[in-house]
Amino acid sequence: MIDLKFSEIIKQNAALGNALEGGYEIGVLSNIIVSQIKPILEYNLRTQGIPANCIIGDYDNILQDAVSMSKMNAVLIFWELANWVDGFQYRSNLLSDDQTEEYIARFKSEIDYVLSHLKDTPLIIINKFSTLAFNQFAIGEDNFDRICETLNAYLKTKSASNIVVVDTSKVISQLSVERAISFRDYYSSKALYTVDFLKHYTQFITPVISTINGKRKKAIIFDCDNTLWEGIIGEDGIDGIKMSASSPKGVVFEEVQFLAKKLAADGILVCLNSKNNPGDIDEVFSNHSDLSLTNDEVIVKKINWDKKVKNLADISEELNIGTDSFVFVDDSDFEINLVNQYQPEITTIQVPKEKYLYPALIRRHLNLFYSPDRTKEDKARVKMYQQQKEREEKKAAFENIDEYLASLDLQVDIFVDKIELVPRLAQLTQKTNQFNLTTRRYTESEMLSFTKSDNYLVFAFGVKDKYGDFGITGLSVVELKGTNAVIDTLLMSCRVLGRNIEQQFLDEIIKALATKGVDTVRAEYCRTQKNDQVSDFYDKLGFVLQKADGPRKEYTISVPAYQNHSLTYIAINHA
Amino acid sequence: MHEQVKQIMSAVFDIPADQISDTSSPDTIEKWDSLNHMNLVSSLEEEFDVRFTDEEITEMLNFKLIVLILQQKKS
Numbered sequence: 091m092i093d094l095k096f097s098e099i100i101k102q103n104a105a106l107g108n109a110l111e112g113g114y115e116i117g118v119l120s121n122i123i124v125s126q127i128k129p130i131l132e133y134n135l136r137t138q139g140i141p142a143n144c145i146i147g148d149y150d151n152i153l154q155d156a157v158s159m160s161k162m163n164a165v166l167i168f169w170e171l172a173n174w175v176d177g178f179q180y181r182s183n184l185l186s187d188d189q190t191e192e193y194i195a196r197f198k199s200e201i202d203y204v205l206s207h208l209k210d211t212p213l214i215i216i217n218k219f220s221t222l223a224f225n226q227f228a229i230g231e232d233n234f235d236r237i238c239e240t241l242n243a244y245l246k247t248k249s250a251s252n253i254v255v256v257d258t259s260k261v262i263s264q265l266s267v268e269r270a271i272s273f274r275d276y277y278s279s280k281a282l283y284t285v286d287f288l289k290h291y292t293q294f295i296t297p298v299i300s301t302i303n304g305k306r307k308k309a310i311i312f313d314c315d316n317t318l319w320e321g322i323i324g325e326d327g328i329d330g331i332k333m334s335a336s337s338p339k340g341v342v343f344e345e346v347q348f349l350a351k352k353l354a355a356d357g358i359l360v361c362l363n364s365k366n367n368p369g370d371i372d373e374v375f376s377n378h379s380d381l382s383l384t385n386d387e388v389i390v391k392k393i394n395w396d397k398k399v400k401n402l403a404d405i406s407e408e409l410n411i412g413t414d415s416f417v418f419v420d421d422s423d424f425e426i427n428l429v430n431q432y433q434p435e436i437t438t439i440q441v442p443k444e445k446y447l448y449p450a451l452i453r454r455h456l457n458l459f460y461s462p463d464r465t466k467e468d469k470a471r472v473k474m475y476q477q478q479k480e481r482e483e484k485k486a487a488f489e490n491i492d493e494y495l496a497s498l499d500l501q502v503d504i505f506v507d508k509i510e511l512v513p514r515l516a517q518l519t520q521k522t523n524q525f526n527l528t529t530r531r532y533t534e535s536e537m538l539s540f541t542k543s544d545n546y547l548v549f550a551f552g553v554k555d556k557y558g559d560f561g562i563t564g565l566s567v568v569e570l571k572g573t574n575a576v577i578d579t580l581l582m583s584c585r586v587l588g589r590n591i592e593q594q595f596l597d598e599i600i601k602a603l604a605t606k607g608v609d610t611v612r613a614e615y616c617r618t619q620k621n622d623q624v625s626d627f628y629d630k631l632g633f634v635l636q637k638a639d640g641p642r643k644e645y646t647i648s649v650p651a652y653q654n655h656s657l658t659y660i661a662i663n664h665a
Numbered sequence: 666m667h668e669q670v671k672q673i674m675s676a677v678f679d680i681p682a683d684q685i686s687d688t689s690s691p692d693t694i695e696k697w698d699s700l701n702h703m704n705l706v707s708s709l710e711e712e713f714d715v716r717f718t719d720e721e722i723t724e725m726l727n728f729k730l731i732v733l734i735l736q737q738k739k740s
Contacts, residue, residue: 097673097677126707274719281703285707489703
């Protein structure tokens with residue numbers, strides 16, 4: 091996108107806009123002119139499958155727009171300190187201490203006003219205040235800088251799960267002030283930032299919006315030779331490969347391995363896909379003293395002579411996550427081109443010819459794995475997949491699946507309207523794509539209001555077995571309407587698929603609804619690109635199809651007619 | 666150069682390039698408002714690797730003038 095000309099972006103965005111339905115609305119609040127971000131941001135998100143619609147607020151109407159745009163999916167705030175009060179970049183330096191305090195108090199109350207009106211907006215992206223455009227050559231600090239710092243410190247105290255504070259100086263540093271700032275347009279029409287800046291800024295913040303739309307990358311897959319270490323096992327031998335900071339050629343590879351270790355620690359799935367003899371790679375992982383990455387940090391190893399594209403598809407199946415959430419790293423043009431051609435949804439990184447650029451190149455891509463706050467589940471994910479490997483190995487030894495499931499000692503804890511679970515439940519609605527009947531995304535505050543409401547019941551479950559704890563992995567939001575109940579949301583993380591837990595969960599939901607006097611349950615399935623596997627979920631459970639309307643199917647079942655599954659191998663606890 | 670300018674105006678103002686003539690101006694092109702004028706300036710600067718002055722920007726009042734200003738800058 092960065093390399094695309096602005097007129098080309100406008101043109102292609104207009105073409106994409108016509109093809110898209112629905113919309114992810116982003117309000118842009120600003121006290122300067124940034125309207126040129128509209129086609130750039132829309133284009134960048136639309137090409138990722140997010141049907142973005144950018145609405146530029148009125149000039150210098152941040153407070154008013156915070157009220158009128160609070161219902162949008164996201165807001166972006168460009169609050170330029172220099173234009174908070176006309177000419178503040180020079181006027182601020184002649185203020186007395188008392189006057190300075192007055193301004194700071196006023197700015198703080200405006201920040202409070204805006205953020206409190208946006209408290210239910212799922213995502214607020216706000217830029218840090220900056221003096222860089224005006225003070226880049228100043229050695230000392232002036233009053234403008236001090237006010238800026240005070241306000242940034244204040245902004246920090248406002249942290250909340252829906253607020254992301256963006257440091258625009260990082261974006262400006264990618265370009266230089268000269269290329270990022272246009273004084274010509276600032277003094278003629280209050281447009282401080284150049285199109286070049288807006289492109290880089292858009293690139294910078296896109297991962298935040300992608301993540302909330304469930305488009306975050308979840309796995310990184312490395313080739314081995316000349317990717318995890320310098321050299322080729324088949325030619326240089328196991329003792330000839332280099333990956334230690336103590337050797338000039340190995341130093342960058344040690345750094346890349348540590349970047350991979352950190353990703354694993356953050357819950358990103360690190361895998362290998364390499365044309366090699368499996369025995370050689372095993373030998374490196376068990377015995378090479380310079381290897382920093384460990385066996386436990388690598389979730390799947392595809393070491394064989396198969397096509398890499400096939401291995402990537404196999405890894406996707408094994409981990410039960412789509413290839414669109416993969417990043418693939420390899421040194422070979424040939425392999426990278428094949429993946430780009432056959433699996434364009436995978437982000438590829440080619441090890442640069444100048445090896446000293448390699449760690450920086452990986453760092454540049456780390457935003458693809460961006461997550462606002464890593465929950466306990468994120469961090470435990472790697473461990474969980476390790477336990478999963480053990481289960482899979484066991485599975486092979488059993489005659490039939492029930493026998494295997496019985497051997498797992500499955501325990502399911504059922505929770506109803508549990509306020510402590512709200513952050514995790516909101517996250518599940520935002521991230522779960524496959525086993526999700528209606529794919530409605532909810533914010534923490536929406537989930538909280540369901541939990542507190544008498545008209546809704548929020549069911550959740552946690553799963554444990556003898557190998558480990560999956561944590562909270564499924565939920566259902568049910569609306570009560572007298573003797574009717576409507577299943578608004580039913581979803582389950584794909585980590586616990588294949589255990590029939592969903593059947594038992596539905597048994598528990600129907601039982602609970604029966605005690606509330608419900609006699610008919612309504613449910614629906616809304617088709618998305620990813621939830622085909624549950625298209626006949628309700629049919630299989632005996633629900634009666636009432637209406638099929640395009641991507642939507644509506645069902646009902648009468649409570650007495652519902653057949654409990656009563657699976658003996660799942661122990662239910664009501665927590 | 667004429668063709669490049671037409672292509673850019675076509676993209677920015679969302680009209681077919683063959684509808685653009687020497688006298689095409691804010692009066693004849695519906696989407697030629699002040700915001701799209703900014704988009705036009707940014708696009709031309711990117712395409713021709715030039716930087717216009719304030720005066721030049723306000724003088725770009727129709728297709729013919731745009732081409733003229735660009736020719737002066739490039740010569």
